Amino acid sequence: MTMAATKKEPVVIEGAGALNTPLSGLLTWVDQRFPLMSLWKDHLAEYYAPKNFNFWYYFGLLAMLILVLQIVTGIFLVMHYKPSAAEAFASVEYIMRDVPGGWLIRYMHSTGASAFFVVIYLHMFRGLMYGSYRAPRELVWIFGMIIYLCLMAEAFFGYLLPWGQMSYWGAQVIINLFDALPIIGPDLSTWIRGDFVVGDATLNRFFAFHVIAIPLALLALVGAHIMALHEVGSNNPDGVEIKENKNAAGKPVDGIPFHPYYTVKDSLGVVVFAFLFCMVMFFAPEMGGYFLEYNNFIPADPLKTPPHIAPVWYFTPYYSILRAVTEDFMFWLALGVAAYATLIVFTSRGCLSKILAVLIAPVVIFLMKGVGFGMTFTLFRGTFLEITLPLEAKVWGVILMGLATLIFFLLPWLDKSPVKSIRYKGVLSRWALTIFVAVFLILGYYGTQPVTDLGTLISQIGTLLYFAFFLLMPWYTQMEQTRPVPSRVTM
Amino acid sequence: MIKKIIAVLLLAPALAFAAGSDVPLDRAPINPNDMPSLQRGAALFVNYCLNCHSANYMRYNRLTDLGLNEKEILDNFVARFSGGKVGDLMKITMDLEDAKTWFGAAPPDLTVIARSRSSHAGSGADWLYTYMRGFYRDGSRPTGWNNVAFPNVGMPHVLWGLQGEQELKPAQRRAEGYMATVEKPVLTKPGKLSPLEYDRAVADLVNYLVYMAEPAAQSRKTIGMLVLAFLTGLIFLVYAMKKSYWKDVH
Ligand code: HEM
Numbered sequence: 001m002t003m004a005a006t007k008k009e010p011v012v013i014e015g016a017g018a019l020n021t022p023l024s025g026l027l028t029w030v031d032q033r034f035p036l037m038s039l040w041k042d043h044l045a046e047y048y049a050p051k052n053f054n055f056w057y058y059f060g061l062l063a064m065l066i067l068v069l070q071i072v073t074g075i076f077l078v079m080h081y082k083p084s085a086a087e088a089f090a091s092v093e094y095i096m097r098d099v100p101g102g103w104l105i106r107y108m109h110s111t112g113a114s115a116f117f118v119v120i121y122l123h124m125f126r127g128l129m130y131g132s133y134r135a136p137r138e139l140v141w142i143f144g145m146i147i148y149l150c151l152m153a154e155a156f157f158g159y160l161l162p163w164g165q166m167s168y169w170g171a172q173v174i175i176n177l178f179d180a181l182p183i184i185g186p187d188l189s190t191w192i193r194g195d196f197v198v199g200d201a202t203l204n205r206f207f208a209f210h211v212i213a214i215p216l217a218l219l220a221l222v223g224a225h226i227m228a229l230h231e232v233g234s235n236n237p238d239g240v241e242i243k244e245n246k247n248a249a250g251k252p253v254d255g256i257p258f259h260p261y262y263t264v265k266d267s268l269g270v271v272v273f274a275f276l277f278c279m280v281m282f283f284a285p286e287m288g289g290y291f292l293e294y295n296n297f298i299p300a301d302p303l304k305t306p307p308h309i310a311p312v313w314y315f316t317p318y319y320s321i322l323r324a325v326t327e328d329f330m331f332w333l334a335l336g337v338a339a340y341a342t343l344i345v346f347t348s349r350g351c352l353s354k355i356l357a358v359l360i361a362p363v364v365i366f367l368m369k370g371v372g373f374g375m376t377f378t379l380f381r382g383t384f385l386e387i388t389l390p391l392e393a394k395v396w397g398v399i400l401m402g403l404a405t406l407i408f409f410l411l412p413w414l415d416k417s418p419v420k421s422i423r424y425k426g427v428l429s430r431w432a433l434t435i436f437v438a439v440f441l442i443l444g445y446y447g448t449q450p451v452t453d454l455g456t457l458i459s460q461i462g463t464l465l466y467f468a469f470f471l472l473m474p475w476y477t478q479m480e481q482t483r484p485v486p487s488r489v490t491m
Numbered sequence: 492m493i494k495k496i497i498a499v500l501l502l503a504p505a506l507a508f509a510a511g512s513d514v515p516l517d518r519a520p521i522n523p524n525d526m527p528s529l530q531r532g533a534a535l536f537v538n539y540c541l542n543c544h545s546a547n548y549m550r551y552n553r554l555t556d557l558g559l560n561e562k563e564i565l566d567n568f569v570a571r572f573s574g575g576k577v578g579d580l581m582k583i584t585m586d587l588e589d590a591k592t593w594f595g596a597a598p599p600d601l602t603v604i605a606r607s608r609s610s611h612a613g614s615g616a617d618w619l620y621t622y623m624r625g626f627y628r629d630g631s632r633p634t635g636w637n638n639v640a641f642p643n644v645g646m647p648h649v650l651w652g653l654q655g656e657q658e659l660k661p662a663q664r665r666a667e668g669y670m671a672t673v674e675k676p677v678l679t680k681p682g683k684l685s686p687l688e689y690d691r692a693v694a695d696l697v698n699y700l701v702y703m704a705e706p707a708a709q710s711r712k713t714i715g716m717l718v719l720a721f722l723t724g725l726i727f728l729v730y731a732m733k734k735s736y737w738k739d740v741h
Pocket residue numbers: 056057058059060061063064065067120123124127130132133137140141143144145147148222225226229233234235236
């Protein structure tokens with residue numbers, strides 16, 4: 001076998017009538033020069049997927065579909081779009097009016113952007129429900145999270161391109177966040193903009209990232225995501241490892257070949273999704289101002305700040321967290337850190353985590369509130385390292401917003417339940433996930449609204465609950481009574 | 492005059508109240524399939540608006556969408572200006588800097604105004620319909636005009652010859668169960684058109700502005716219906732295929 005590795009079995013095609021012979025010949029020729037049949041088998045014909053996939057398992061494939069859609073429509077948009085502050089807005093209207101079919105391409109791309117996030121949020125929610133991030137799928141999850149971050153960057157860069165008022169001021173607000181960071185802030189934000197205000201230089205570099213850098217990274221990461229998944233095999237709604245239950249031939253008894261079973265099933269998902277997508281794209285492409293904001297039909301005007309600047313809907317949960325961190329809230333955050341450290345010291349079994357808690361918590365509280373509450377002082381005065389403590393609430397807003405996205409990375413190690421799926425977890429986990437989803441939606445809603453006292457209060461409570469979902473997970477997943485997990489998947 | 496609550500109640504069929512703003516918008520009675528209305532609207536737009544406002548992304552010959560042919564467009568719309576071509580964009584020659592000194596603000600481009608004026612209070616059409624019927628005499632303003640939908644607007648009432656002049660007059664209005672005194676515009680000097688005819692003319696103009704903001708909107712919906720019909724059929728087919736492949740998976 002070893003020496004004859006290049007002379008593989010010929011490929012035999014059946015069922016193509018008169019084409020059987022030429023097709024078999026062609027594929028054999030290719031297969032002897034390229035791992036065609038082994039790729040086909042490993043990833044489709046002999047990739048065994050659990051037979052009990054439900055509704056929530058459509059979204060990975062749908063995300064892939066949208067990625068392709070965005071790239072293809074993007075190519076056609078770039079043929080007519082002009083990445084310059086003087087021409088960008090007009091070139092988009094040119095696409096909408098004078099380019100044959102241009103409106104369709106543009107609406108596909110703009111609806112696709114929002115659809116991407118709908119699909120990804122559902123995909124991630126599935127992971128949360130069924131414990132898909134847990135061993136041995138930690139890397140699948142981590143690649144997924146990097147994809148999510150890239151996707152947010154991609155959307156942020158892309159949103160500047162139409163050069164409308166919301167494009168402009170949205171970018172201005174987000175880039176100014178970096179301004180708040182101590183020491184490097186102002187230089188960092190100037191470096192990002194390439195100018196002292198958002199301008200032509202900013203537009204050009206955002207264009208480069210949007211059409212080349214991030215899409216390339218996304219494609220590579222999706223490849224890695226799928227390879228990691230196929231290495232360990234898919235999880236399923238029961239959280240049962242199908243590879244632990246194989247028949248005499250070495251095939252998982254609860255597995256079915258991906259092709260044809262899931263190719264036909266996913267085709268159904270694709271056409272149903274296409275139907276919903278087309279309903280929005282053809283009949284409500286603005287989606288009431290959420291997918292295409294009304295203000296973005298006004299060309300960018302650096303001298304005219306719009307009265308109400310809201311990011312696009314998919315960023316609003318994080319935007320709420322940013323706005324929730326006010327001076328008054330710092331006390332509660334510091335209190336939260338102290339309480340969390342106390343919890344670790346009194347209930348954690350590990351010695352290391354106790355030591356870390358005792359060492360880190362005072363530093364964080366100090367950076368949040370200073371020594372005597374209300375006192376400020378400056379370190380390294382007059383040098384480039386000058387920094388005023390405690391850090392302003394604004395800085396903590398940016399830090400918490402960042403942490404809110406990054407904390408998902410830790411899930412594989414925070415979840416200590418003996419079972420994977422929410423189906424068999426206890427009542428605490430169920431409530432925690434329900435509350436987390438509600439909080440995410442409520443934060444999302446308030447992120448679209450102008451600031452009000454009530455909105456800020458709700459966002460602050462939401463922020464605490466958001467982080468509690470993750471940080472308390474090691475406790476509530478261990479405290480609760482779980483249910484017995486079946487040895488085979490259930491249909 | 493902070494207490495000033497203004498309502499436009501001329502023939503208001505349905506009122507959509509603006510969130511956070513107290514100007515209720517009148518629902519614009521427009522029909523995107525009414526070609527004569529769109530043509531009248533286009534004529535009003537070119538005759539009255541295009542003197543100061545541009546429509547920089549709209550080409551004259553796109554008006555063939557409205558059932559006009561290129562010769563009609565050239566004779567009636569383009570030829571008003573110094574012999575342009577039928578494929579030209581609706582540009583204007585006024586200098587924006589001059590405009591700023593005359594009106595306090597440069598007149599914005601109107602190509603997509605009907606889209607940008609949408610809000611959660613109502614569609615862009617509703618806003619425009621309210622605005623174009625909301626001018627009243629105000630001696631304190633440089634142009635002598637003010638507007639209920641756009642307080643202290645820089646634009647004078649260009650359609651005053653058609654509408655006549657309105658003035659703000661106190662009026663009784665039912666507000667949450669009690670009667671309140673509000674100021675609303677009342678016609679004091681009639682114009683060439685009756686109030687009803689004027690509303691009709693403004694509706695035509697707004698109809699055109701909505702069309703111009705997205706000329707592909709009607710074909711978008713037509714194509715959309717066909718695509719959805721096709722996909723409905725496809726869903727049944729693919730569902731049947733899935734069922735037959737999966738019949739032995741238990
Ligand atoms: C462009 C974006 C993405 C694409 C194209 C993609 C694609 C896929 C595909 C095709 C699958 C297998 C089918 C399925 O389980 O639905 C999958 C599984 C998975 N994805 Fe993604 N994904 C993306 C983003 C993400 C993100 C953002 C996360 C989480 C942060 C994530 C986490 C996972 C996990 C944990 C699984 C395994 C699920 C299981 O076996 O139960 N993916 N992905």
